[in-house]
Amino acid sequence: MRIVMVSGSRNREGRTARSLQAIGKGAAKAGADLEYIFLLELNLERCRQCDPDGSGICMREHRCIIKDDFDMVAAKLAAADAVVFASPVYFLDLSESVRAFMERLRRVKGPPKPLPGGVPRAARPGATPAVGLCLAGSGGDGAATCCQILEKIMLECGFDVVDMIPVRRQNLKFKLPLMELTGEWLASKPSSGPSTHP
Ligand SMILES: Cc1cc2nc3c(=O)[nH]c(=O)nc-3n(C[C@H](O)[C@H](O)[C@H](O)COP(=O)(O)O)c2cc1C
Numbered sequence: 001m002r003i004v005m006v007s008g009s010r011n012r013e014g015r016t017a018r019s020l021q022a023i024g025k026g027a028a029k030a031g032a033d034l035e036y037i038f039l040l041e042l043n044l045e046r047c048r049q050c051d052p053d054g055s056g057i058c059m060r061e062h063r064c065i066i067k068d069d070f071d072m073v074a075a076k077l078a079a080a081d082a083v084v085f086a087s088p089v090y091f092l093d094l095s096e097s098v099r100a101f102m103e104r105l106r107r108v109k110g111p112p113k114p115l116p117g118g119v120p121r122a123a124r125p126g127a128t129p130a131v132g133l134c135l136a137g138s139g140g141d142g143a144a145t146c147c148q149i150l151e152k153i154m155l156e157c158g159f160d161v162v163d164m165i166p167v168r169r170q171n172l173k174f175k176l177p178l179m180e181l182t183g184e185w186l187a188s189k190p191s192s193g194p195s196t197h198p
Pocket residue numbers: 009010011014015016017088089090091092093135136137138139140141142
């Protein structure tokens with residue numbers, strides 16, 4: 001069981017990192033191997049929207065034309081048994097590095113299979129379980145909003161989103177044990193299972 005943890009923070013010892021480390025601690029306790037990826041330390045461009053209509057080879061051939069570290073990270077995610085995406089909250093939203101990476105990933109993954117009513121739902125059998133966490137480190141505003149944004153884009157990337165964790169500076173200490181338990185649970189490779197609503 002291998003869990004890949006992706007951070008969109010610039011700080012290896014910041015609050016986002018502390019949250020990820022808590023998840024990692026629980027996962028390691030349950031026997032998982034861990035890999036941490038810090039997006040800002042990699043060479044990652046943003047999407048070029050290659051074609052005149054804004055599409056690109058990504059939409060047709062499920063690959064990106066840009067030669068940077070994207071393929072390497074995408075391959076690690078594809079090979080993982082479970083993944084975690086963590087973003088610091090900036091302007092009540094994702095950090096720029098998380099957004100730029102996920103926007104490219106959803107293109108190469110192709111459109112998610114919609115549920116009736118147009119709800120994007122990616123929990124296809126065999127989809128990789130994923131947890132998202134958003135850390136608001138100032139007033140705390142935006143942790144939940146950011147989680148909504150991150151969940152949507154994780155679903156669009158085809159992950160089985162099994163949990164989203166909003167964290168704010170004010171409750172970080174109290175949520176660390178919860179994140180440790182979440183890591184332990186994630187190492188059991190949980191699944192959302194089939195949708196039960198019509
Ligand atoms: C550009 C920018 C925007 C931010 N916007 C918010 C915000 O909307 N809400 C909040 O609580 N904190 C906000 N913060 C504070 C960060 O969430 C905080 O510094 C957080 O701890 C960063 O994560 P890190 O510790 O992993 O670096 C913002 C910080 C920056 C630099």
